[in-house]
Amino acid sequence: MFKKSTLILVLILLMPIMSGCNIIKKVNNQNVNNTVVQDEATKDNDSQDLEVIPEPQKIDPIIEQISKMTIDEKIGQMLVVGIEGYDLNVNTKSLLEKSKVGGVILFSNNVQDTSQLLSLLNSLKSENLQNKIPLFLSIDEEGGRVTRMPMEFKKFPTNKAIGKINDETLSYKIGATIAYEIGSFGFNMNFAPILDVNSNPKNPVIGDRSFGSNVNIVSSLGIQTMKGIQSQNIIPVVKHFPGHGDTSVDSHMGLPSVNNDLKRLKSFELIPFAEAIKNNADAVMIAHILLPKIDSENPSSLSKIIITDILRTDLKFNGVIITDDMTMGAIIKNYNIGQAAVKSVKAGTDIVLVCHGYDNEVAVINAMKSAVSKGEISKQSIDQSVYRILSLKKKYKLKDEIIKSVDVDGINNKIYEVLKNNF
Template structure:
């Protein structure tokens, strides 16, 4: 790529610091180069686009590849094509692509080679489509069990474990040719507020931040991570007034000057309410660039995107955003493009059909299954031939039942409403009264769901089932491992760290003695 800063007009330079997404009136339009997508590239001259779930039909990889190629043809300067393909709960691409276990599952294996190999496999699948930037890995230390948005997306609560696993993933992505992005700087783990919905505050002092939040990011920088994503969180120990994304003290003072990072810095989406409902998205774009960000991410709304572009232009022309700062940001974007886009392999093939990826996905899932508590004599195991009930208010229960039925057909399935109405729960308890063994699957609230499970009633259900079944009850946490806080007396408790198909299959195999679970709480 031979484009230089001097070759670019002001409009082109502003465009290079933009990473925007698009949406449209129908699913079909959102998956093609629609009028909105065309406006991003031809009108706003963006440096990158981000693919969300609405933009991809995983069942049609050729269409995804064609859309990306069409976007690239419209742009004079090669585009970053970004996606969130973390593994686990956050995957824009579903089957036939490999969803892989999430980060906390990897943490439970204690095997950094799994993180490396999984990242390599993910990179091969993304590059074959034309995707060249993954917004991963998550480098947050999940030291708050009530965190509503990070949770199993983190490798765990140990900063050193997060650093080890995350840097292995970075190497896996980048050695395969895919730009990685460590997120969410300087840390989103110790909060009980979702920054999509409000502005969180992490009150720890500087010493605590140095010993926890910053450990993985220091390691990521040392590993040569190509990009870092900022978070919309207030850290009073670092800046008493401004969240990290718009804080010069954090993005320039801490990240650039103290930690010595000279790679690409991109914001998290500025349409998240932590920014949109405070300074506003357009103003937030200007403030983020002034603070030291190199790219601003605005993923959804065309009018908001146009307003941000205009705000940046006015800030440059009025002298509020020094042209030197804009040029510095553009130079980093171009440098990252030279590093990662100059020698990309052609977008071809179908590595998502590679049986080695199948095997790796299942191997990692098996290695992650964790037995936290077990009654004597492997009491967590289900016994073939005995009547069995599966009970849950979680939407993944039918898929879990499919996996259980590979081992035993005689199964009663009790799917409950997430609100767990009293009458329905009473009927469920009566329905399983003559059953010999029971598995109950639990989950914390899911912020992306319109019907989160009632946590109080879920705990009451587990306690009632435990009273009924005693040691013949097996409780399984389908996501974060912390559910047992609400029913500590259960005799058998397992963790899967996610409910993607590979994890549900591994759970079923463990419950029926196909392998010895060796995962450890991360």
């Protein structure tokens, strides 16, 4: 017998894998010339001879795993957090041990050199071994000016430069090589590629991070970069939905507002994301952008219309949805960070990204716990998000395995070979 909690969770998620029933029918009638002749009487007799032997139900192992998790463990899986410094400290250990966070993101201020970075990632994995679920170990490694890797490595060109060449094979190889580089350290998630169309020359935050102003080039090269990243068993997170290319404000500093309506978005900004979803995108990052003609009250990262109605329903995205950093000016200058995180989850977000400040991370965790206990966030929606998160970790076979060394020269040689004929 299954535990009651497991059976309830099965009904909630509607995702059990049920086997069919084998029905053995005993036929006592004589077979004459391979034809079974039945009248109403023999049909009645046959019906009494039916023997139904059901096979045991096969429960989805992820559903069973979720049924055994505490609410703290579930909420922890819905956070990716930044940490301070070059090694583990008390706060980081608390986030892993007590809050059971599901992932960590590293920035340049966490990286000194190859040896230190490898040691930090190994220590994060070692510390997490007490937990049953491996970590998302994530980074923003786009190429160009957005790079976090140690100085020992050859740098990749900007997406703008790649877009000018407009070679899908090259984009695939660059995506695969970036993924190989970060995977050599133990990273398993990359917040890339950029699918923003750089349509506003005054855009202060996207610019050369985009493949260009041509939506078709952005789509084709972005998707090939995504596939290249996937080829090395690294999870790509396409960004910044529903499109950050037409903004004139940096969302790190304030809340951008774009007066494009849904018709415009569907004919332009959403095209690269829609194509990426058709090509099996695993995860999508939601931008902090106010689109008053679509949702006059909420920025996209807090908007049910944009997250659930457009991304989930219209574009049929079934993967993991993650916010952009909730400590960016667009959020913390306009909202209480805990309340914003709750609002985002209610809108349909699976993972809340909190990159800076231990107090911010604790505030988000506590706000989410309180919202669940009050029924403001349903346990059903928490389970659905955790199911998507654990499914993604299982798909990529994540493990908290220690890596002993990194071949810097070998990686640089791979980078050189990919770039030598074009850059």
